Amino acid sequence: MPDEPPPFLGTWPRVYTAILIYLAALIVLFYAFTRIFS
Amino acid sequence: MRPLDWLVLCSTLTFIVLYGLYKGRGSDTVNKYLLAGKTMPWYAMALSIMATQASAITFISTTGQAYVDGMRFVQFYFGMPIAMVIVSATAVPLFHRANVYTAYEYLEKRFDGKTRALASAVFLIQRGLSVGLSLYAPAIVLSVIFGWPDRLTTLGMGALITIYTVTGGIKAVTWTDVQQMLIILVGLLVAFVLIIRMLPPALSFVDAVYLAGAVGKLNAVDLKFDLANRYNVWSGLIGGAFLALSYFGCDQSQVQRYLTGKSIAQSKLSLLFTAVAKIPMQFFILFVGAMVFVFFLFERPPLLFQNLAMTELQSPEANAQYTPIETRFEQAFERRKDAAIGLAEARRKGDGARRAEYLDQFQRAQAEINRARTEGAALYVKTHEEKGFNDTNYIFLSFVTRYLPAGVVGLLIAVIFAAAMSSASGEVNSLATVTVIDIYKRHVRQNAPDHHYLWASRLATAFWAAYAVFFAQYAKKLGSLIEAVNMVGSLFYGSLLGVFVLAFWFRRVTGTAAFAGMLAGEAAIFWAFWFTGISFLWYNVIGCVVVVLTGVLVSYFKPARRAIAETEPRR
Numbered sequence: 001m002p003d004e005p006p007p008f009l010g011t012w013p014r015v016y017t018a019i020l021i022y023l024a025a026l027i028v029l030f031y032a033f034t035r036i037f038s
Numbered sequence: 039m040r041p042l043d044w045l046v047l048c049s050t051l052t053f054i055v056l057y058g059l060y061k062g063r064g065s066d067t068v069n070k071y072l073l074a075g076k077t078m079p080w081y082a083m084a085l086s087i088m089a090t091q092a093s094a095i096t097f098i099s100t101t102g103q104a105y106v107d108g109m110r111f112v113q114f115y116f117g118m119p120i121a122m123v124i125v126s127a128t129a130v131p132l133f134h135r136a137n138v139y140t141a142y143e144y145l146e147k148r149f150d151g152k153t154r155a156l157a158s159a160v161f162l163i164q165r166g167l168s169v170g171l172s173l174y175a176p177a178i179v180l181s182v183i184f185g186w187p188d189r190l191t192t193l194g195m196g197a198l199i200t201i202y203t204v205t206g207g208i209k210a211v212t213w214t215d216v217q218q219m220l221i222i223l224v225g226l227l228v229a230f231v232l233i234i235r236m237l238p239p240a241l242s243f244v245d246a247v248y249l250a251g252a253v254g255k256l257n258a259v260d261l262k263f264d265l266a267n268r269y270n271v272w273s274g275l276i277g278g279a280f281l282a283l284s285y286f287g288c289d290q291s292q293v294q295r296y297l298t299g300k301s302i303a304q305s306k307l308s309l310l311f312t313a314v315a316k317i318p319m320q321f322f323i324l325f326v327g328a329m330v331f332v333f334f335l336f337e338r339p340p341l342l343f344q345n346l347a348m349t350e351l352q353s354p355e356a357n358a359q360y361t362p363i364e365t366r367f368e369q370a371f372e373r374r375k376d377a378a379i380g381l382a383e384a385r386r387k388g389d390g391a392r393r394a395e396y397l398d399q400f401q402r403a404q405a406e407i408n409r410a411r412t413e414g415a416a417l418y419v420k421t422h423e424e425k426g427f428n429d430t431n432y433i434f435l436s437f438v439t440r441y442l443p444a445g446v447v448g449l450l451i452a453v454i455f456a457a458a459m460s461s462a463s464g465e466v467n468s469l470a471t472v473t474v475i476d477i478y479k480r481h482v483r484q485n486a487p488d489h490h491y492l493w494a495s496r497l498a499t500a501f502w503a504a505y506a507v508f509f510a511q512y513a514k515k516l517g518s519l520i521e522a523v524n525m526v527g528s529l530f531y532g533s534l535l536g537v538f539v540l541a542f543w544f545r546r547v548t549g550t551a552a553f554a555g556m557l558a559g560e561a562a563i564f565w566a567f568w569f570t571g572i573s574f575l576w577y578n579v580i581g582c583v584v585v586v587l588t589g590v591l592v593s594y595f596k597p598a599r600r601a602i603a604e605t606e607p608r609r
Contacts, residue, residue: 003131004303012306016123019313023119026317027271030112030258037251 039184043448050221050452054214054459055198061213062206068491071207072139072471078212078298083308086215087295088316090464091285092222094176094457095431097323102343102433104327105334108257110269112324114575115317117278121286122313126306128542129287134302139475141293141538148541150549151480156556157534158476161290162469164530169465169502170509176458177510180451182346183435189511195455196507199463204499208298211463218456223319225453226326228446229438233329236441238336245382249335250328252381252397253404258321268573277575284531284578288538291468330437335378337441341367341414343432351414356421363417367410374403462506470498528574529567532581533559539582540589547593555589 006015039047065071103111129141138144142161146154177191202210237246250256260270286292286309299305341364342348351360377400384392411429419427438450474495483490533556540547540555547555562584563577572580 004301006303006307012127015310016127019119019123019310022314023116023317027116027259030321031261034251034257034259037247037256038254 039447039451040444042444043451046445046448047452047455050449051198051455054217054221054456055201057217058202058206058210058214062202062210065205065207065209066492068139068488068495070209071492071495072294072475074207074209074212074298076298077300078209078304079300080304080307080311082212082216083295083299083305084311084315085219086212086460086464087286087292087308087312088319089215089219089222089457089460090291090295091316091461092219092457093172093461094454095171095179097222097457098176098179098434098454099428099431100320100323101327101330102430104255104324105331105433106430108255109321109324109328110257110260112258112317112321113260113269113271113274114278115320116271116274117276117280118282118316119313120275120279121282122309124283125287126309129293129538130296130305130309131302132542133293133297134299134305139294139297140290140472141288142290142472142476145537145541145552146480149537149547149552153537153549153552153556154476154480156553157288157537158472160530160534160556161472162477164527165289165291165465165469166502166505167509168527169462169469169506172458172462172465173506174510176454179431179435180454182344182432183439192507192510195458195462196503196510199459199466200500200503203463203466203503204496207495207499208294208467211467212295212298215460215464218460221449221456222453225450226323229442229450230322230326230329232442232446233326233333236333237329240379241332241336241382242386245385246329246332248385249378249382249400250332252400255328255331258324268575273573273575277573277579280535280578280582281528281531281575284535284582285527288531288534289468290472291464294468294471295464327434330434333437333441336375338368338371340436341411342418342429343436344427344429345432345436347415347418347427347429350422351418356417359417360414363410363413367407367414370403370406370410374400374407377403462503466499466502466506469502470495473498473502528577529563530560532563532578533585535578536582536585536589539586544586544590544593547589548596550596551589551592552585554592555585555587558588559585 003012006012009015009018065074067075069075100111133141133144136144136147138147140158142154142158145157173192173195174188177186177188177195180186180191181188202214234243234246241249247256262270263272264270296305296308299308340348342351350356377396381393381396381400384390384396415427415429435450435454438447442450474491478494478498479486479491536559537552537556540552559581563581566572566577566580567574
C-alpha cells in the first residue's frame, strides 16, 4: 500500500512539525492562562 | 428524571442502535466485519478513536476533578500529540503494509509465535478486565444519583451494544462512535452555556474565570518536576507520551480503528486530528468543571455530593459528629460567598488593597470548606467502612440533576450512556478480533473458509459483550480489587510498548530476546508498583526501557541463527 502525500503542507514531516509546534503553543498558552488567573 | 428527559434519553439511544444497524449492513466477510473492508474516512476513524478513549467515568469524573483539584489533569494529555506523530510515522505504515488484522499478528511476522501469543494474552487479560468496568462504573454512579439498579443499567447498555456490534462489526462500532462523540460534544456545550447563564447577573464571565483562578482551579500547567506528582508538565510530556504510545501503538482497541482506513494517509490523518482536538476538548471539559465550582460559590452546595452518603451522615447515628462539620461548612460558605462578591467588585474597580483583603478571606474560607468536606468524607468512610469512597464522581451529575432544565438532564444522561457504550463496544470488538485472529485462527483452526471465521467473529463478539455484562454484574463484589483492576492498563502497557519498539527499530533483536524482554519488563513494572512510590504514568517508561535493554542484551549474547529479513523494511 503506497503512502500518499498529506492534503496540506506538502509532506508528512512538515505536518508532524506543525503538530509539535501546535503542542508547544498550547502549553505556552495554558501556562499563560495559569499565570494570569492564579 | 422527568418525562421529557426520558424521551430525550430513549430516542437518543434508539437512534444510536438503529444508526449502527443501518451503517453496519453488508459486513459479510471477515475483512469487512473486522476491518470495515478498509473503507473508512479519516474523520470517522478520528471521532471513533476519541469516543473509544473517552469512557463515561472519564467524562463524569473529569468535571468533578476540576471542581476539587483544578485543571492540572489536562497535562496528562500533553504527550499525546508526540505519540501520535511517532505512531503515524512508524506503526501506521508498517501495520497497513503488513496487511494484518491485529497489532500482535505483526509481532509473529517480525519475531515469532510465542511473542505474538504473549502479547495477545497480555491484551486479552488487560482489556478483558477493563471492559466490564466501562459499563459498571457509570452504572454505579447512576444508581446512586437516580436509584436505578446498577445490574439493570449494565444489562441495558450491554444489550444495546450487542445488537449493533454483533451484527455490524467494526463499521457499526465506528459510525455509532461518531454519533456518540457528537452527542458528547453537544451535551457538554449545552451544559457549559447553561452554567454560564446561571451565574449571578452581576458577575461577568471574566469575573467567573478570575474567581476560579483565585483558589487554584485554573492550574493548567505546573512546571515543577516531581516523580511522585501525577500531573505536571514533565509527567504529561514524557509519561503521557509513553502511555499514549502504548495505547495508540499497541492496544488493539485503538489500532483496529486506524487499520480500517482506506489508505495510510487517511489513517495518519485520523490520528493527527485526534492529536489536535484532544487537548482542547479535555481543557474544555475541565473548564466546565471549574465553572460548576464558580456556580457553587453563590449557590450552597451539599457537604458531599453523593446523596446516599449525605443521607447516612444526617442519620441519628452519625448526626452528633456530622452537625459541627456541617455548621462550619455553612459558615465558611457564607464567608466565601461574601468574599467572592467583594473580590469580583474590587477586581472590576482596580482596587488593589481591597482585592488583596478579599482574596485572603476567599482563600481562607475555601480552605475551611475543603477541610469540612474532607472530614465529612472521612466520617462517612469511618461509620460505613466504605473503602475507595470518592465524592468527585458525583459532583457534575449532582449539579446536572438539581439545576438543569428538563430535556437537558436527559441529554446529559444520554451523553454518559453514549460514552460508556462507545468505549465498551470498541473494547468488545477488539477483544473478539484478537480472540479469533490471534488465538482461534492461529492455534485452533487454521484453514477454514471465510464465512467460518466471520461467524466465529460474531460469536466471539457476543461472548465478550456477555462477559462484559457478567463482569459488571459482579464488579461490586470485587470491592477494593476494582482499584487494582483500574491499574491494570498501566501495569501491562510498558512491556507491550517495549516489544513493539524492538520490532520497529531494532533489526537484530530476535524473537526469544523480545520474549525475555517482555517478561523482564513486566517484572520491573511490578517491582515499581509494589516497592516504590513512583506515579503510575512512569510505569510505561520503566517497562518499555527494561524490555528494550533486555531484548538488546539477550540478542547480543544469543544472536539469531538466521538473518532477520522476513518482514518489512525498517528505518
